[in-house]
Amino acid sequence: MFKLMFYSPRIAPNTGNAIRTAAATGCELHLVEPMGFDLSEPKLRRAGLDYHDLASVTVHSSLPAAWEALSPARVIAFTSHAPTSFADIRYRPGDVLMFGPEPTGLDAATLADAHITERVRIPMLAGRRSLNLSNAAAVAVYEAWRQHGYPGAV
Secondary structure (H helix, E strand, O other): OOEEEEEOOOOHHHHHHHHHHHHHHOOEEEEEOOOOOOOOOHHHHHHHOOOHHHOEEEEEOOHHHHHHHHOOOOEEEEOOOOOEEHHHOOOOOOOEEEEOOOOOOOOHHHHOOOOOOEEEEOOOOOOOOOOOHHHHHHHHHHHHHHHOOOOOOO
16 A cells, blocks of 8 residues: 655644544555654544544654655655646555645755655645645545555445
């Protein structure tokens, strides 16, 4: 399945929502520190409802630690600055779908990381800055899952 990565997330409810997405789709959620909250925060637990035990969530102490643990073949970075639409990618099981912190997204130094193999954007109307992190992540995961026929879904 796919690996959803939040690099330095700042808002607990977004991560709680991503936990629900991971539980609903079977993707893994990888959180890379530093984070702007503690995983025991009530807002995170409330947003994740009772899905915490149904999701695979791993916390990595740094981006290099995440790369070492994951050994990814492909990392697809989501950024509003990419020319390629996320829908134009043919996703493969094991792909890492990487998102940056709220509200800035992935910075230039992170986007230049050698592990990143693709940079994509989610189309929006002109004049809009970005989607909410958890919404963007859900759009991405569901597109990747759709391309593979929603294995295991009912």
